Structure formats: structure tokens, C-alpha cells
Amino acid sequence: MRTLIILLLSIAPYALFSQNGIQGYVRDSKTNEGIVGANVIVGNVGTATNSLGFFTIERVKAGEFSLEVSVLGYEKYQQKILVVEGNRLELEIKLVENRIQLDEIVVSATRSENRISEIPGRISLITTEKLSFIASQTTDEVLALLPGVQVSRSFGLFSHKSSVTMRGLSGNEQARTLVLIDGIPVNKADGGSVNWNLISTGDVERIEVVKGPGSALYGGNAMGGVINVINRRPSKSLEGFVNIDYGTYNTQGIKTRIAGRLGSNSSKYFYWSTNANYRKSDGYITQSKPDRLALGDNIIKSCFDEKAINLKAGFENRSKIKAEIDLTYYDDMRGTGEKYYQPLGNTTDHDTYQLRSSVSGSFGKLGWNVSLFYFNENYKRVSEWEKDDYTWYDVLSVRSDYGLMSSFNTNIRNHTLIFGYDLRMGEVDASDIYYTSTDKVDNRGKMDFYGVYFQDEISTFNNKVKILLGLRYDFSRFYDGAFIINSPSSETVFMDQYQFFGLDDVEWGALSPRVSIQYKPNDDLRFYTSYSRGFRPSVLDDLCRSGRIRGGFKVANPNLKPEYLDNFEIGTDYRPVDWLKLSSSLFYSKGTDFLYYVSTGDSIDMGFGDRPIMIRSNISDVRIYGLEFDFTASPIRYLNFFGNYAYSIPKISEYTPLYSNDPTDLTGKLLTDVPNHSFAFGAFYNDPRIINVGLTCKYVGEMFINDQNVLDDIVGSDVYPSAFTLDFRVSRELMNHLNLSVSIQNIFDKQIYDSKGAVGPGRFIIIGVGAKF
């Protein structure tokens, strides 16, 4: 027996080393030091280097593979390797320290893969690495660190809605900025809003932000810009992680991911992934001080509970066809902090299903892509309060958006032609159902959008000059609109006269041109100038719903037309040294037919005295002047900086009231929720052997609260005060598979109030533990 054991032990090393395998070192090309934490991927198999920079991959089949090595701070390394049966391959890989990248590839700006430096416009990219350094709990919070991007999320994680806008357009109007997930639009036709809560930070690979109007390619909503959130795809045969979070207000969360690839080589394979997230929190008191005093024990913490699951499957045959299908289910419940008799008090609830699929390929020189999508959101809001008596009603709203997007591209000499057509349909079917009275208020409507577009990218003068010409025509139809009140009581009887149904269809068209030119004398310098037009379609909520709004009552206007923005822009990127990149943009935008609430000249008593009746109308012209400046720097290994400053003056240049005696004159007033000045700064230190640290700060200047730029009753000022916040994140990877992290948002515990006097969560700390494979 002993002999047998000795024999086995003696042949074991031989057996081990006789298998096909790859091993080696990953080193810095200058210092020759081993690089820790570098990801080494061979075909579908991957590993990471240890503290000496050493890696080993066992049981690799014989054949040709692509080897890829990547780590933050270094340029990606790729090479073809040949694994021979019975041989062990030893490698010595030298990585070149990363220069500041001008040349990341993005897909959003031209609806095809293109390098940032080749696109005559302003594009920002948030990479996986940058995401991992920022102390954010939601995807949209990350965007606030970009110049000129305004994020409205008053209660942090506890907000049931959030909006991201840019380029001096109002911070509360998500409909003016198009948001895509993997290239598919997610702004709802009902209100133009986006449910940012369902985009989990754990699923995101990168975020592309195209500043300025993008309607020449994408049509409606792409007025201020386009944000494309791109989810990650698996890169190994099997990968995944589990992260558990705990933090302020007893906030608990778990994120999991399991994904993999099936296939023998890196150019033809199936892939799949499953992401699941669950998060809940006891919350905190968000209500204003007057509300706390007035409502006493009926004030409760604004809590939340949310869960999401995402399933993705795809096939890629790199040279021929790619296909992907993606299903997301999201369910949340968020308390809004007031409770009387209902089990959870006032709440909002979203049950959302999103189905996205895309197929792309090529016929000869013609590349093509077709995407189909169907989104369904069942929204429920429970409202209850006690004033004169007890009032309780539910808002039940079913919002559906579905459509088809297509693009075709081909190269003819120095021209890259992109063209296609898009169909988008949206509808809403909503009811306010009262339980403390007999009222039932229904509103519904449908909108169809049809768009065709064409774009020509012309490269000339040895690629030093790039010209982008684009044109898109969108046709829209609003139909089946209705606003109906059943069994009205005093709660809704004042709306009785505004009922409508059976209206004629309302149609309009919008033409969106773009002309952009870029001059790039060398890899370190480029200039561009651009003219583009964008539009925002009217939303179903304005077309077919009447109801209470802040300070009055709004009536539906089925005849609304889109608002337009013509944008003129110049910009430059300059890299004076390898480790520093400077960028600046100067823009002037002229808005026409902007949508504003205007008085109809009538007033209404909704139970608390006469209030003006308002109606959305295309009545204002707007001028926006803006400047953005930002830099990224990587002066020494492991250390990266970024910083930016944005200035904008969005002013109403002409206001035409509907009613001649309307005393309101908004001419010369500034748009609400837009700061004149804002800046952000960040520093990231990344040494996997020691620690990863990210420190970011953001300053948002004063912003007007209301359209009239006058004193607001609740806030007690005409402007929101400026706010400076500092966030911090530190993480440490252990044994290549474990991760510990601490995120602190709003370190100085700055109290930030919204227009209702409600307060934000203040300092927010989350501790995370994760494991990955």
C-alpha cells in the first residue's frame, strides 16, 4: 500500500504538468514589476494575477485562442496563442501604462461602433472601472459627476422617481433627454420619464453620454442628449458574483450574477446571464418640518422594498450574426412617509416587465441591426390623508411602450452611410379610483411614432477631417384619447366640464437635421463644430389627463405639438502630455415652442379657494448659453483624477400668454432646476495589492424653484440653495475572489431640501461584502 501511495505521489506532478496549460507573469513594461489583479482571459477561461503578477490556467484544450489581459491603468493586451497538446505554454506579458484615452469605442453617437475621437461632438464615457470607484447606490447618481448633467433625485435610494437632464434644460424634465438601455429607448410615452431604479449598478458595463440634440438619429426625447446604458455580457465560460450590502437606515441589499459562455472559441459562442437584486430599507422621515408638526403620528419613515431579475441569452458569430434577448422584471414598493389606515400608508408601486431583443449581421458590405422591444409598467399609487375628512384613492396606471428599431450601414469609399427606420408606440390606461367617495377618473391615450433617418460620415484629408451629415423625419399620431369622470363627488366634480373622448386624431411631423465637422490634425488634438436639431414630443400625461398640479389645476391639451431645440456648438480636445486630457465645449441653443403651463383665464375652487386653471401650451422661446470644461489626468501609476465645470444660462426669451389679461410674463425668466454653475472633481487611487479608493465631490449652484422666479411659499426663497457634497468609496480585494467595500455619500451630512420642503437622506453609509468567481 505504501509503495502504491509513493508511486502515486511521484507521478502526480508529472500528471499535473503534462496537461495542456498556460502560465506566466504580467509585468509593467517600464519597471518590470509584477502587476497584481490583472484579468487574464484565454478563450472562455479566465483568471487573475497574484501579488507577484503570476497566473496559471489549467486544462486548456489544444488549439488557437485569443489571449486578453486587462487591468486598470494599463492598455489592454491582446495576442493570438497556440496551445499544443501535451505542452505547457509559458508567457511573459508586458503591459504598457495607459495614456489618457481619446479613443474609446462607443455606439450611441452614430448608431454604429465608432471611436470617440472620430465623432464630431461631445461624448462622455463612464467605464466599468470608473463605476467601481464612485460611491453611488443608483446608476443615475453616477451621471451627476459629468459636466452639465443635472440629476434630480431628492431622496437618494428612497426616491420613487429620478430624472437626468443636461445642457441647461430643466432638471425635472426627463422627457428632454433620451435614455437607452443597450440601444433601446426607455423613456415612457406617458410622461417621458425613466424608472432609473430598475437599472442596477451591478449589471452596468458602461454608460455612454452624447451631449446635445441627437434627434437626427434617435428622434423624440433626444433634445438635450442621449444616455445609453450598456449592460455587461459574460466573458468567461462561467462567472458570477454575490454582493451583500448593509448600511444607514437599516438598508440591506443583495446582488447576484451568474453568467457564462458556451462554445469552443471566442468568435462563435452562446452566452447567458442571470442577475438578481433585492434591496430594502426601513427608511427615514422625509417630510418637511411643517408637515411633521401638523401630521404628528401620521408621519412615518419613507421606506422601500425592491427586487429585480434580469435574464439574458445571446448568440454571437462574430463575422456573421449576433442575436440577443433580454428579459427584466422589476417590482418595488416605496413608502412616501404618511400613514392613516392603509397597511403601508401612502405608497408607490411599480411592476415592470421589459423585453428587449436584437439581431444584427451583415450581407456583404451591408451591416444591419434590428431590435424589438416591449415594456409594460403597472404603476400603483396609494394616496390617503385626513383633512376635512378621510380621503383614500388609488392611482392605477398601465403604461405600455413597444416598437422596432433598425439601422443599416455600409462603406462606400470614404463615406460611411447609416440609415434606417424606427417605430415606437406608447399608450396609457389609467384610473384614479376613490374608496372614500364614489368617484372614478379615467384617462387614456395612445401615441405612435414613425421615423426614418439617414446619416453620412465622410472622412477626408487622411482622416484628419470628418464630416457628419444627418437627417431624420418623424411622424407622430395621438389617438384614442379620453378623460372621463364617473360618479363624481366633491372630490372631482370641479373637473366635470373637462371630460372628453372620441376626439379626432392629432398628427404632426418633425424634421431633425445635423451637420458636424471635425478637424483632427493629430492624435492629441481635435476641434469640432456642430449644428443639430432636437425635439421633445408632448407626453400622454399632458395630452389626456386633467388634474391637480402644484399651485393650481391643469387641463389636458390634446393639441400639443413638440418643442424644438436648435443647437450650435464648438469644442476641442487637447492632450498636452500623455497623462492629461483637456476638453471644452461651448454651445448656444435656441428653443422654440417650449411647453409651459399657462393660465386659461379661468379659476377653479378645488376645496381650498380659487386657483388658476392652467393648460400646457407651446408658448415659449428659450435661449441657452453654455460652457463645459473637463479634464482627466493620470500623473502617476495607480492615481487618476478628473474634474469639470459647467456654466449655463437658460432664459425664456419670449413668452406668449393664451389669455390677454394673464398677468404672468415669463419673458427673461430662467428655467427652473438648472444651476448656472456646477462642478465636480474626483480622485481615484487603484492599487489592487493595497486598496482602491475613490473620492468625488459635486457642487450644484442655486436653481430657481418656479417658472416665475419668485418667492416659493414652502422653500421660503426663490432659489434652492447651492449644495456641495463629498462622497468616498474604499474597497479591497482579497485572494482574487473576495471584496470588501465601504461607500459614504454626502460625508458632511448636508441637508438638501426639495420643492415641498422634504429633506434628503443626508450622510449615507453602505458596507459591502462580495465574492466573485
Place this chain on the structure above:
Amino acid sequence: MYRLLIVCIAVTLLTNCKKEEEAVFPPIVALKSTDDFTSNNDEIPVGGKIKFGIVATTGSAPITNLRITRIVNGQRIKEIDHGLFIKNRSLDTVHSFVKSSAEMELWEFFVMNANRDSAIITRTVLLGEGSAYGAISHYPSLKIGMQNNSQYPNFVDLHTGTLYSSGNISGHEAEIDIVAFVYQTSGIMSPTLCCPGYTGTSSAALHYPEISSWSVRNPISYDYYSSDNNLVDLQKFESAQNDSLLVASFKPGNISGLCKYCFTDKIIPFKTADGKYGLVRVKHADTVTDGYMELEIKIQQ
């Protein structure tokens, strides 16, 4: 084949095992019939008191709405339309009204629960001979301070016309019907008549914090539309010697609430928690928080 048959039977049984559906019951409403209450086809003179005792059971869900409608010549007047939340017990409430000059009034009592299931019962009240309009109390001048005014008292007992301030209110909290304050709404400083029972955002307790500790906080219903449109003529108000104008002016079909924006020379109908009708004339209303309001009030005795 045998196995397939078993599988088919099992599947059939499983698919037929439905969860037993719970029976859903609507609420039930009834009226008390003792001598204290108005019975069907009772004859009551104009200005006389109509009194109903309403009881209702919840059915399968809490009672959430009580609506009492007076129907005169086909015209429906909602006298009461209250949101409620009554769970695990019955609704038991008494409401009093004043007989109009109509020959016949049909009264409809509607109760709804949280399933929006409902029940209705009706009563007919006929016009009796004579008149039963009653005497009124008249307080020609009551000066009360706004929330930051320490010169005048702030709290009004409408039943006696007595005014109280923070210093002497103790023991009289349950008698207070009216308070006044000024607050800013839509950019306008709004002098406001309110009551201790109002719990809205700009509640009485917000301006008079001591109210939040009162065990009894009386509500009062102000008629919005009539005051805003000045439907009550000043001459008629001044010449009113009985409660007929007071009763007729209060339009319950209009929105009535516990808080009323007012300004100098408005005349506002109201109804107290114990069902007394009245008119308040605002002789003076400041628009500053340390100002005062001068009121002239006529109320049923």
C-alpha cells in the same frame, strides 16, 4: 398506457383543485326608528329639525364612505359626503338637518365599503304646518388675533361668544370652534378662518402648537362657494332675526372644508360640529401674522 392514465387523472384532479372562493358581502345600512329620530313620512314644519340615526355594517371590507342626499323635486343635494375608515365594527352616527319648504323630501342614505360595494336606504319627509325657524345668537364684534398677535385673544367659543387666549384656555379647549391665522399660499398672504379640528398641511396646530395636545379638537364646516361668490347679501345678513337665512345659506352640495380663506367684508356660512348653522361676517382681516380679524357672527341658539 396504465401509467399515462394515472398521470392524466392526477393532472385533472390537480387542475380542478381550485381554492375555495371567499364570499364577498356588501355593507348593510339601516336607520334607527326610536321616537328620537325622524321616521318615514313624518311631517315636519319648515325650519324644523330632521334627525336620522344611521347604522351600517361593513360587509367584507371596511366602510369608507357615508353619503346623505336630500332629493327635492328631482334635485339632488348632497348634505353629507364623508370619507371614513371603519373596520371591525359598525357605523353608528346621528345627523341632524333642517326641513326646507318643499312639500316632500326624499332622503337617501348611501354607504360604501373599500371594495366599492354599496348599500342604500331611503326615507320620505313631508312638510308639516307652521314654521319652526329658531332664535339666533348675535355677536356684533369679536376681535381675535392672528397667530403672532398677543393683544387680542385667539380662540372663539361660538356657543357663548366667549374669547380665550393661550393664558386662559385651559379647561375650555372642547368649547373652541374658531381660530384665525395668516399664511402664505401661491405667493399671497392669506387671512384664514380655521378650526382646531383641521389637520391639513397649514393646520391650526401648526400656528397654535398647543392645539396638538388638546383632547377635543372641534371641526367646523365652512361653505366655500357661497363666500367666494358673495351669495349672502349684506343687507339680508344684517336683517336676519331668525335662523332661516343661516340654514338656507349653507350649501352642503358645495365643497365645504374646515379651513377658509377670507378677507374683509366676506360673509361665510358655516356649520358647527354639533350641527348649528351660522354666518360669519369678516369686518376686518389683516394680512400679517401679528394682525387681527374682526368678526360679526350670527348662529343658531
